[in-house]
Amino acid sequence: MRCSKCNKTWHAGGANCPYCGAPAAEPVDPHPVWGYVMRGEEGGGQPPGPPVISRRRFIGGLALGGAAAGLAAAGYAIARGLLTEEPVAAAPQVTARYVSRELPFDDPYSPLWAEAPAQRVTLQPQNVVLPFKSTPGPQALTVRALHNGREIAFRLEWDDPVRDEFTIKTDQFRDACAVFFGSPAAVWTMGSPEDPVTVLHWKADWQKDIDHGFQDLEAAFPNAAFDFYPPLVGVARPAPDDYPPEARHRLPALAVGNPLAQTRRPSPVEKLQAMGPGTIYTMPTQDARGRGSWRDGRWTVVLARALAASDEGETALQPGQSYAFACAVWWGAAADRGARKSITQLGTLWLEVGR
Known part of the structure; x- marks a missing residue:
């Protein structure tokens, strides 16, 4: 369904928007083919922000005699290389689907992930805090989320032609990804002292250490x-x-216990907290879990933790509530590290109430 007020979509539930409570405007096309159109170029009658064009709109334009407009729109999307098999959102609007089973913390390819609605989200270069990134690595990533009332797990997928899983030499940089979530008032720039954010950060070199022993x-x-x-x-x-x-x-x-220097790691996912740019630090309790796998030029990564907070300042999550949410991806081959990364805009995470 699509909201008549905020234009967000949801895949299950009642006729009212779970984000703002407004009634639904129309059901979402279950078999869309979408083309990404830049802001200001979509013509009249479209909702604000970067819109999308569905197959229904393409075919409708042709059937009603608007062949030139329909072909122009389709040709524009194809020419720009932006026609995809699923919608590309400007910011993540993620629904964590409730399941009554154990979550697949260590299996990115578990069939259970098919129960979580997938959302493909645009990535953009981080250019607010030095060091800047001039262009994004992958153009988008796909995110899913599941929870069982006790834990929550996120599954991120993105294209990466080169697997970078070593940080031994000074010119080696790891592939990595992260999610951050905080209160609805949390700001995009890594939170603030008033509204800190919790970060789950998966690192390819940590995964290598776990799978094959410490790499020295x-x-x-x-x-x-x-x-x-x-x-x-x-x-x-x-x-x-x-x-x-x-x-x-x-x-x-x-x-002294520097987490980056440890030779035995219980998990490839580090749990951190941030209160603004340059403030990120490792939380005392490291209970995040996950696993990443690279196949055929694509990373698929699971990041998970308990819904309840285990450290002071950590964001606790509750079903039926919404939270600020964003994702980030690092391409080691592009020398990404620290603030040099590809990021999503600030969106929302909503946890479905158990059935």
Whole structure:
């Protein structure tokens, strides 16, 4: 259904909009073919913001004698390379579908994800805080969400022709993605002191460490010879936790618990909090879960956590409520890191009430 007031869409529920309560204007075309049209070029009668053109509108224009207008609109979308198989939203309007089963935290390809409505969202370069990104990496990502009344899981998909999962050399940068959510008053620029946001950040190099063991210098330089601590030539790679305590003080980042330096990781997803640009920090309780998989030039990643908050300032989520929501993607091959990323606009996350 599509709202007559805010123009948002939803896939199940009553006849009133779950976001603003206004009545539905029309059902959403169940089999759309959409073309993205730039703001100001859509002509009269369209809702504000970047609109879309559905197959119904193309065919209707031709059937009613508006062949020139219909063909021009379709040709415009095709010429710009923006005709897709599903709508491309300017900002995420995500519904977390309720299911009464365990969530597929570690299976991005679980059939259960088919029960979650998919939304394809436009990505744009981050150009508010240095370092800027001049152009987006992937043009869009697809997001789904599920919850079971106890936990919530997000599934992000985006195109990436190169799998970047090492950060050993100084010129290597990881692929990554993140979601952030906060109160409806939270601002787009990573929250504020009054309304902090919770961030779930999946990292491809952390996933590599979990799947194949800690990746160190021998992974980047397989033919190197070491004749000093730690001994790596002609012996089995020692488990990182086997390093004796008296040696750990010579590895200060590991010794003080720097999350980026740990050699054993319980999860590839880091839970963080932010209160504005440059304020992000790791939360004391690291209970986020997830898994990412790269197949045929495409990342599919699950990020999950409990609905309840486990740390001070963390955003708790409740069914039937809406929250500020946004996503981000980092392309390692484009030297993305930190603020250099592709982002969505600020949207909303709504949790469906259990049935």
